[in-house]
Amino acid sequence: MSATTDHWVRFDPAGCAHSSAYVAEVPLAEDAYRRAVPKIADRRREAAAGWTLKRLTKEQWREQAKPCFTGDCAHQVVEPPREVRALTVRQPYAWALLHGKQVENRTWPVPAALVDSTVLLHAGREPHRQGLHDPRVLGLEGLPAREDLVTGAVLAVGRLTGSHLETGGCCAPWGDREVFHWTFADWRPLKDPVPATGTLGLWRPNADLLRLIEEADRVRA
Structure with a gap:
């Protein structure tokens, strides 16, 4: 893996990517998640619902994340859990x-x-x-x-x-x-x-x- 080209990618429970950040810009996973989801209560709800943050190589990002961002993936869209x-x-x-x-x-x-x-x-x-x-x-x-x-x-x-x-x-x-x-x-x-x-x-x-x-x-x- 390379800190220059790797990405942090946030996935919903269905495996669809919702946000991405370069590891070079945000080295720590918790900081990358905090940038994508600023409120701690929202992060806790996502974690409980099965959302994940993964580190992907450039090639993995092209295969697993890019189709989600361009609307070409086959995942069923999962909305982030909303506060009750x-x-x-x-x-x-x-x-x-x-x-x-x-x-x-x-x-x-x-x-x-x-x-x-x-x-x-x-x-x-x-x-x-x-x-x-x-x-x-x-x-x-x-x-x-x-x-x-x-x-x-x-x-x-x-x-x-x-x-x-x-x-x-x-x-x-x-x-x-x-x-x-x-x-x-x-x-x-x-x-x-x-x-x-x-x-x-x-x-x-x-x-x-x-x-x-x-x-x-x-x-x-």
Whole structure:
């Protein structure tokens, strides 16, 4: 091998190359990975998902990596694993999101990096007092009694599809005026909600909670 012509190449689990750097410019593997993936949390997620960094000779680079960069490889494209966030919503609105509530109202938009990412729906510990008397919620079929609403736990796994600023009374009756409407898809309610302490807004679940959610999702209702 030659430090002059060798490359560090980052491969996804399917064997497709996603980034490359000359060993002469970045001698250490960890520095090459850090250049390609600056955030340590992202590097950890890639490592857990099976992404690798390999040192290739010039000839190996031409055979194994170049076709991926020119779009001529036969690999199935694997997107880098995206960060999972949890969204805390107070009851009964958390329940309503799984039973007909179309949007969640927020004063800020969904961060661009989280559009179309996995989201955990977490029910806050304290109920929303006005929400308990909201006629829109009371009109939903199957609403549990106040004491039966699950609180302080993750209820479901879904997809955070994006957000838009309210215009012309869109998303009625659930969309409030002059705020951002957050949208979701593919909710998968957990058979047994997973107890967790959250915070209002989007937050990062730790590895232990993600493991419990993954186990619970396998036996979802």
